[in-house]
Amino acid sequence: MSVLESELSKAIGDEAEQACLPEHCYYCFDTLFCALTSEKPVSPKFPDGKYPLFVTWNTRPSRPGRSPRLRGCIGTFEPQSLHDGLADYALISAFRDSRFKKIEEWELESLECRVSLLTDFEDAENYLDWTVGVHGIHISFPHPSLIPVSPSPSSAPSPLSSGSSVATRSVLKHSFSATYLPEVAEEQGWDKIEAIDSAIRKAGWSGRISEDLRRAVKVRRYQSSICAVTWEEYSRWRTANGASM
Structure with a gap:
């Protein structure tokens, strides 16, 4: 800590x-x-x-x-x-x-x-480990070029799998972060994925949002x-x- x-x-x-x-x-x-x-x-x-x-x-x-x-x-x-x-x-x-x-x-x-x-404040286990209408989210993620690509959809771990993890580099040359207060997702009518994707855009990433990118997002949830x-x-x-x- x-x-x-x-x-x-x-x-x-x-x-x-x-x-x-x-x-x-x-x-x-x-x-x-x-x-x-x-x-x-x-x-x-x-x-x-x-x-x-x-x-x-x-x-x-x-x-x-x-x-x-x-x-x-x-x-x-x-x-x-x-x-x-x-x-x-x-x-x-x-x-x-x-x-x-x-x-x-x-x-x-x-x-x-x-x-x-x-x-x-709590560290979420993955990008889906929070509740709309209860938690705010603070996300951070490395530049997508630094994120390893899953070998195939069939072998890619689920976001809810206990073994789900993403390899990290010791030095990230660029990173992104953004937050949404707890009331935002509910007011906008977003589900969790829509809220995460919107936060990724808010953080400044304008490229494709892949499942690998979502899995690389670190979420700090709060109330x-x-x-x-x-x-x-x-x-x-x-x-x-x-x-x-």
């Missing part, structure tokens, strides 16, 4: 009783609101535990029945103190997600904030405690705390 993994396990063990709270989302909203308006922030009152975490900004749909639209999402697998980590990633996900333009002040009223505190709040809920919270809007 690496030093980071040891720290991660200790942090999760020490703080496992603390679920994600609406106050975590209010704090993220407050950080963003004050960064855009120069208003004074409300000091956090929740415990300053340590967690790996993600902050997600969504744009709420203008019509009933439609799903929120992703506006920014960035986080870290390294345990962060909640006071500093949530403040940092509230702004990083709002301003530095390369998939989107920076969030601007006029958008605030259309936003919702979702915070995910990550827990229960999360999630909370989300709307702008209206945040506004009421900030006013109740005696701060101006």
